[in-house]
Amino acid sequence: MSRATPRKVGLIGWGAIGRVVGGALAAGQVPGAELVCVVDNRPLAGTAPAPQRTVEQAMETCDLIVEAAGQGVVREWGAAILASGTDLLIASTGALTDDTLTDKLLHTTPGRVYFTGGAVGGLDLLQAVRAMGPLDEVRLTTTKLPATLEQPWMDAELLRRMRSATGPVEVMAGTARDVPVKFPKSTNVAASVALAVGDPDAVRVSVVADPAAAHTSHVIEASGAHGAYRFEVRHLPAAANPATSQVVPYAVLRSLAALAGRTGQIL
């Protein structure tokens, strides 16, 4: 059932995700949710369909804030937003590889914290499986265009291998604890899988740069006492930011629709 009063939504981040989410909200495409303001580092000079505000102002006027900006916003503002009584929907799940921060967000009230499924699927089922006991093995392989994976910490040799690659090159193998720290804007999915299975250290992650990757792919493979699971997604990258898949804002909108109480959701 829809809420009697629409959710007043503030959006942090006017980029590849934020512009699609903000446009859809402003066009009334999410019943029960209205866009009240937008927060971004850059002056938006009236280009957004709602006034630009600071995070503090957004907390005063909104009852739900969507983070579509980056891990730093979750770290810097997450607890304050929740403490102000504002709910928070997080896209940059990579911030949650920090157990102290995650614990704080989960226990700060009266606002409630939510995570969007973002670019991956199958999280609902993995969460259900985990309720029967820990999985023995969870692996994620993320493959993207090399340029979307370049990072300031990479040495000249790795950058050379990525830039001259004619086929797939593994650029990092690690866990869902370490990988999102090293690729803060492009491996949030690793943290999302870890949230579903309940343990970032148990998720083995391989990050692959492939010049032929016209589609970004994420392959999740998991097994345990109760079965074996494999989810593979292949997304076109967003034109505005090829590190982000085109589907991600629509995943955020789906999460918003669920929070705003639209009926007929697949939960």
Ligand SMILES: NC(=O)C1=CN([C@@H]2O[C@H](COP(=O)(O)OP(=O)(O)OC[C@H]3O[C@@H](n4cnc5c(N)ncnc54)[C@H](OP(=O)(O)O)[C@@H]3O)[C@@H](O)[C@H]2O)C=CC1
């Ligand atoms: N869960 C998932 O599956 C996915 C999650 N993500 C997350 O979503 C984030 C946003 O993605 P996307 O829209 O493609 O990124 P973009 O870079 O296209 O847009 C992000 C916008 O947010 C702004 N911004 C960044 N930090 C702040 C801040 N502290 N305060 C205000 N504004 C800020 C940026 O400004 P400026 O550039 O000036 O910093 C930019 O305008 C990614 O960084 C990633 O963490 C992305 C894809 C998938």
Ligand SMILES: O=C([O-])CC(=O)C(=O)O
């Ligand atoms: O959009 C994607 O495919 C994944 C992504 O950038 C992330 O996990 O941060």
